[in-house]
Amino acid sequence: MSAGTVLRASAVVFVAAMLQTVIVSSLVVGGGAPDLLLVVVISVGLIRGSVPGAVFGFFGGVVVDLVTLDTLGITSLVLTLAGFWAGRYGETTGRDRRFAPLAAVGAITVLASLFGFVLHYMLGEEVVARHALVTALLAALAWNLALALPVHALVRGTVGEGARAEPSPEVEVLV
């Protein structure tokens, strides 16, 4: 990635993190709010690959944890994995599929929510499973899916698609 691309991607993730903490988190409809930062990180992962996805996920998570004075590392851990998964999906089966952003956002929203729930539980924090895994998750899923395509187009337009290696036409078995 060139320095310009890194700067643009950092700016996009930073703005998404600030919007998430200042505005988006309070848009609670149907018991849950959208996770704009998660959608942006997934888009960065899909467009630029697994390592940039993980790095920018970590960066966005640290910004959120710093602004909200939350336990440092929790949000970045969830978003690092989300960015990495999205990147791997983009590099393998998801590449060139039109609805890859929708599939990735849907699956990763559910997985991130489950992982976040387990993480908070393991850290000894009281979390209501019904709210976190049903009410809030369903609403967040609907919101995130609605945001997936426009945000993906916006991130693609701002960050730009990276050069990708052509997939091998044949499978070679190495013994």
Place this chain on the structure above:
Amino acid sequence: MLLSLVLVTLSFRSSDDGPLTGVQSAGSSVLRPFAVGFERVAQPFRDAYGWADSLLGARSEAEELRAEVRELRQRAIQSEFALQENDYLRRLLEYLDGPRFPADFDPIAAEVIGRPAGAFTQAIVVAAGSSDGVRVNDPVVTADGLVGLVTRVTPRTARVQLLTDEEAAVSAVDLRTSAPGIVRHSRGTRATLVLDRVRKQDVIRVRDEIVTAGWRASGLSSLYPKGIPIGKVTSVGQTDTDLFQQVQIDPYVDFGSLDAVLVLVPTERRR
């Protein structure tokens, strides 16, 4: 990922004045102008949304408020008499009391500049910190009622745990009957609270007002001063098997649309 795990571990292991807290404090201070800037830009849009939303139920709300004003006018007159009588009796007895709300507190107005993402924590971040006199465990209110408690402080910002958080609990009483209980989050929905641990023999009715208890015993005292409004009882139920009544409360504060709050700093600390 390893770095995130290291950060989580260090966060949990470091003390409140440890190096990582210092780093987080510095980071939060650096990001504060951005958060305030974004908040200022978002405010007109939030106001427009609130205005449009309030138009939908304006007529029925106006009717309810007129009825409430009539009822409150009657109660204000009765309260004025009771207040004068109470003042006189206190002077007579030289009665010693704990800190009272709002007389014994200096409110610090603070803008809400952040809300954690996700369904796991119910908190806000406000643009006032230790340099303004805010400390951990200071109660936070709005004109409507109790919001929560300060749980973390940096020089310029503070994190406030909302009453709707899973780990929040406030000792409270029914204003009419003085029946005690503990206000906690409702397991069903974020919009309501419950008054837990209310004995079956205590009488609580729908529409009763619940306020903070502000107890003081054996050198210990509640973090919240006495008499901060919390909400109104919406339902009371009990079963034969439960030890306590199930009391549901509709909070006065709309936790989803907090723009500014008041952090209550004890007057004696500011002297």
